[in-house]
Each structure stands twice: as C-alpha cells, then as structure tokens.
Amino acid sequence: MKIENRNSFRISRFILLKLPFILRFLAFLRPKHKRLLLIKTDEIGDYILFRNYIAILKQSQKFKDYEIDLLGNTVWRDLVTVYDREYLSAVFFIQADKIYDKPMKCLAIGWQLFKRNYTIVLQPTYSRTLMIDGMAALTAAKTIIGFQSDNERILPKYKRKTDKFYSSKLQLPAHIHFEFERSKYFIERVTGQPADIDKPWLPVKAQRGNYIVLFPGAGYAGREWGTTNFIALAKRILQQTGLSLVIAGGKQDIHHAENMLSELSLERVSSKVAQTTLPELIELIAGAACIITNDTSAVHIAAACNTPVLCIHGVAHYQRFIPYPEHLAANMKFVYTLLPCFNCNWNCIYPLKENETYPCVAINTVDQVWQAFNELIYTQS
Structure with a gap:
C-alpha cells in the first residue's frame, strides 16, 4: 500500500468501505445477467501461476454460459492480449497499490465495474488487500467469493470490515502451500468439478537454443543475490x-546489465534488459537452454515454457511460490538456505541497511549455485 497523501487516502477509504453499501441498494433495480468478474491484480508471476484456470472456468459446466470479465494488473496487460483474450468478454487494468491516494481513480474504476452488473465476483488471491476487497464490493454483486485470507497485505482493522463484503470465504486446507495448487483448490470449489491441469503452461513457439538467460534483478534490492555473484558465475x-549468455530484465535492471557487460567478454554475452515486451521475453525464455534468476516472475514463466530453471532465493515465502513441489520440479534447481526464521513474509528479524540483501539470500554462495548449475545441465543433457 503506497500512500503519499493521507487526506486523499481517507476519501479512497470511504469509497472502498462505505460506498458499497449504497450501491447495494441501487443494485436491486438492475436486471440479472450471467456475467462474472474475476479479480487478479497481483504480479506477473502470480498471473502466470493462475492464468490457465481462466479457460477451465470458462469451459466449466457451471459457468460456460457466463460472460467472464477480468480486473487485472496493468503490468501484464500484454499477457492477456496475446494468450487469454479469447476467454474474456471485457478487461480492466489497474495498478492497485498505486491508487490508494487517488480517490477519483478508485471511484471511476468502481463505477465501471458496478455498471457491468455482475452476478458473481471471484477473488482467488489468498492474501487479500483493502483495494481489491473494496473493488469486489463496489460491483454490488450478490455473490462474492474469496479466501478467508491472512493479514499479510491487509490490516486487521480493515479485514474485519471487508470480510463482510464476501458471501463466501473459503478456508484453505493446511496442507496446500504452493500458489498454483491454491488456485486449483479455489477453482475446483467454485466450479464444483475437478480442474484437469497439473502445472502452468504457455503456448510458446521458440525452439530450444544454445544460450542461458540471466536475471540479476529481482524488483527489490533486498532479494537480489548480487551482481558480483552473477559475474563470478557467468565467468565460470x-x-x-560453449553456451552464450543473455542478460534480461526491466528498466530497473539496466545498471546490473552495464556492470556485468563491463566485466565479461562481449563475444558471448549480450543484454536484452529493457528491450523486450513481455510476450517477447517469454519467447526468449522459451528458447533458452536454461535460465538463472533470483526470485522473479522468470521462474514461473520458465516453468510454464518447460525451460530448465536455476533459482537463487530466500525463504520468506517458503513453499508458497518457490521452491516448486518435487512433482513439478524435474527440470528445476532451487538454491536456498532454510534459516530458522523462514516464512517471515519479508519482515526480516535482522537489522538491514538500505538496499542490503536479505541474509537468507546473501548466504547462498557461488559454489552452491555452480554445483546446482552442473546438476541441472547434466540432467538435461
């Protein structure tokens, strides 16, 4: 939740928590439609782990006659356009964490959703937020289904209020940890039928090449293994x-690429950082001999493309996103150290300087990663 203007946030909070009760009265005047809204506004990797369930939802006996709309994240708009648009009637995109202090934006989106006259709203993300709970409620749909949720991304004082927006809150069984399987449980519960899918997948065209894609960034400095380590690994x-190396990432990773290129032979090293669309990046990953990455969406994209993965990561969300369960990880290697403080949700117990790498990430060595790399390449050859 990013808030720069507290007064504006107070207005947004009123819109998200109070306005839904007014809209419910107006909703009684609306005709009924077989129209469903799916809310999924988290990051790229989260969407990769969920997107295959949209087709399953659309093809289910229960919802095959429904129009299905999506409220998604602007960051992965291109993914929907290229891979999933055929299953959706209308799509809306926001960056949910950036509009808490933009009340007119909240109101405009909420009104758009209200006018669509949804019968059902599905919110399958386990860790709910004030923004997304509020958007679900602004639809004034009679049926709103989500998870009981935790308090990782929503304050208890808000969750107590937004719990009332839901007509049904699913309790996640304790044995289900991995995000893909959490989504499977959700979809099976709401459709009332088994979801015949074992892993995420993407319909890619690229053929396997003779290069490795490196992702030295992680979106946040604390989760990055470090450019120095990536350079040492790249040299080995x-x-x-005989493999070539391609450095990839977004605009925020340009400095990583520059540092790496200045230290490595340019004959077999190139950079695609900030030079690809998301679909182009997917094809780049699909054609790689393997990728080596921090905890990023690249892990999930590679898994969906069946590209071998080597991931260096911390343990703040251990088993929820990574490492993958064994039955899905045949061509994946995860390098991590399970510290006693695992599953901290990145609320680190150790004092850290600004931009310092989290201890559970920094503890992983180049030798560990090199060993895992050789095991991965040997397994695939």
Whole structure:
C-alpha cells in the first residue's frame, strides 16, 4: 500500500468501505445477467501461476454460459492480449497499490465495474488487500467469493470490515502451500468439478537454443543475490561451457546489465534488459537452454515454457511460490538456505541497511549455485 497523501487516502477509504453499501441498494433495480468478474491484480508471476484456470472456468459446466470479465494488473496487460483474450468478454487494468491516494481513480474504476452488473465476483488471491476487497464490493454483486485470507497485505482493522463484503470465504486446507495448487483448490470449489491441469503452461513457439538467460534483478534490492555473484558465475559458465549468455530484465535492471557487460567478454554475452515486451521475453525464455534468476516472475514463466530453471532465493515465502513441489520440479534447481526464521513474509528479524540483501539470500554462495548449475545441465543433457 503506497500512500503519499493521507487526506486523499481517507476519501479512497470511504469509497472502498462505505460506498458499497449504497450501491447495494441501487443494485436491486438492475436486471440479472450471467456475467462474472474475476479479480487478479497481483504480479506477473502470480498471473502466470493462475492464468490457465481462466479457460477451465470458462469451459466449466457451471459457468460456460457466463460472460467472464477480468480486473487485472496493468503490468501484464500484454499477457492477456496475446494468450487469454479469447476467454474474456471485457478487461480492466489497474495498478492497485498505486491508487490508494487517488480517490477519483478508485471511484471511476468502481463505477465501471458496478455498471457491468455482475452476478458473481471471484477473488482467488489468498492474501487479500483493502483495494481489491473494496473493488469486489463496489460491483454490488450478490455473490462474492474469496479466501478467508491472512493479514499479510491487509490490516486487521480493515479485514474485519471487508470480510463482510464476501458471501463466501473459503478456508484453505493446511496442507496446500504452493500458489498454483491454491488456485486449483479455489477453482475446483467454485466450479464444483475437478480442474484437469497439473502445472502452468504457455503456448510458446521458440525452439530450444544454445544460450542461458540471466536475471540479476529481482524488483527489490533486498532479494537480489548480487551482481558480483552473477559475474563470478557467468565467468565460470563462459570458461567451462560453449553456451552464450543473455542478460534480461526491466528498466530497473539496466545498471546490473552495464556492470556485468563491463566485466565479461562481449563475444558471448549480450543484454536484452529493457528491450523486450513481455510476450517477447517469454519467447526468449522459451528458447533458452536454461535460465538463472533470483526470485522473479522468470521462474514461473520458465516453468510454464518447460525451460530448465536455476533459482537463487530466500525463504520468506517458503513453499508458497518457490521452491516448486518435487512433482513439478524435474527440470528445476532451487538454491536456498532454510534459516530458522523462514516464512517471515519479508519482515526480516535482522537489522538491514538500505538496499542490503536479505541474509537468507546473501548466504547462498557461488559454489552452491555452480554445483546446482552442473546438476541441472547434466540432467538435461
């Protein structure tokens, strides 16, 4: 939740928490439609782990006659356009964490959703937020289904209020940890039928190439293994294999690429950082011999493309997103150290300087990663 203007946030909070009760009265005057809203506004990797369920939802016996709309994240708009648009009637995109202090934006989106006259709203993200709970309520749909949720991304004082917006809150069984399987449980519960899918997948065209894609960034400095470590690893790969290296990432990773290129032989190293669309990045990953990455969406994209993955990561969300369960990880290697404080949700118990790497990430060594790389390549050859 990013708030720069507290007064504006108070207005947004009123819109999200109070206005839904007014709209419910207006909703009695609306005709009934077989129209469903799916809310999924989290990050790229989260959407990759969920998107296959949209087709399953659309093809289910219960919802095959429904129009299905999506409220998604602006960041992965291109993913929907290229891969999933055929299943959706209308799509809306927001960056939910950036509009808490933009009440007119909240109101405009909420009114758009209200006018669509939804019978059912599905909110399958386990860790709910004030914004998304409020958007679900602003639809004034009679049926709103979500998870009971935790308090990772919503304050208890708000969750107590937004719990009342839901007609049904699913209790996640204790044995289900992995995000893809949480979504499967949700979809099976709401459709009332088994979801015949074992892993995420993307319909890619690229053929396997002779290059490795490196992702030295992680979206947040604390989760990055470090450019120095990536350079040391890259030098070993260049010295001991015939593979080329491609550095990838977003605009925020340009400095990583510049640092790496200044230290490595340019004959077999290139950069695609900030030079690809999301669909182009997916094809780049699909054609790689493997990828080596921090805890990023690249892990989930590679898994969906069946590209071998080597991931160096912390344990703040251990088993929820990574590492993948064994039955899904045949061509994946995860390098991590399970510290006693695991599953901290990135609320680190250790004092950290600004932009310092989290201890559970920094503890992983180049030797550990090199060993995992050799095991991964040997397994695939």
